Amino acid sequence: MAGSALRRLMAEYKQLTMDPPEGIAAGPISEDNFFEWEALIAGPEGTCFEGGVFPARLVFPPDYPLSPPKMKFTCDMFHPNIFADGRVCISILHAPGDDPMGYELSAERWSPVQSVEKILLSVVSMLAEPNDESGANVDAAIMWRERREEFNRIAQRLVRKTLGLPT
């Protein structure tokens, strides 16, 4: 089982290296273990996260791609769909049925034909357009909805932090 997971992860890594989507870099932390990846995600242009480079970690299960990986930002984040500990909470990281957040029917779900690239692109969309209905971080969701300027200021501080600039 882990054999086919490894084969698939190696193929995905190769694909992502040869033809990386804009603003995304990802690969195994160490070539000895293809089941743990690091990803770097550039904050989408024209959003409050623009300019930042956000590191995250992906952990793949032995039965990948039958089951989805887990994803966690390893930098400070403040976003409606990211838990305080960095865990990313979007529908594509869940199979239908495994539904802690009550996603909408039409929300994109995990299936074996999805890929790391699709996940990371969804995360970029999530940064650009938070879903304030699914509150992994309720404070962030409320602030996003009601005090956008304050939210943007916090986001800009996080951006500077990822660049090692004084906040």
Add this chain to the structure above:
Amino acid sequence: MESFEQTDGNRDELIIQQQREIEKEISESTPLVSEQLPLTCLRAEYEGDEIFTAKIQELAKKYKFIRRTRPDGNCFFRAFAYSYLEYLISNNSAYQEFRKLAEASKEKLVQLGFPSFTLEDFHDTFMEVISRVSPENAEGTAKVQSELHKIFNEQGYSDYVVVYLRLITSGKLQEDADFYQNFIEGDFTIEEFRHQEVEPMYKESDHIHIIALCTAIGVGVRVEYLDRGEGSQVKAHDFPEGSEPTVYLIYRPGHYDILYPN
């Protein structure tokens, strides 16, 4: 507020995780596909139950053996694949036809919009499995049958075959969306149904899955329904309607196993 809500989200995830572990424990106590067992072994499960006992009695007149599959939500696909490939081992011309259909199916799925890159692995594995159970194997049918059994009990191969059949099923639903839309209950669009109920692993199959897969592959399936319904007869249903069955399955609420007619 923040920490309370987050604990709540964590708790939901923990509950889901725990539920999955329990399911896993139950399902892993059954092999992915069992040996052939005498049909009468079903009696033991319904001891003292008159309706089921009478129905099993009736069923035993038509079928000698049953082959159990693991109750993991993939049972229809796994049972179908095993049973059909087993049939093909001793039907070379049908095998050659199916092999051609399977070979061409990848291109068709790509045209229907499936990502070629992630499809490839499943298609390759599917073709490898088909090659390994070729009736033209010089070592004989018994050898190929044991190879089939071995492959289907190796999780990696067995699950990839299930994934690929799910994709063929999903492709058929999309290809004939106007037709299948009529069978979908609730607010699902065909698109949502495919992504939510067909493509992901471990999602159980309904009539619509069976009809779409049988139609896509051009195989008749007879399902015997062993349930608490009236009468001592077990009701059978052929998919697609009026077809000559090649694959025989037994359905008990929530689960499919393989049947062997006399």
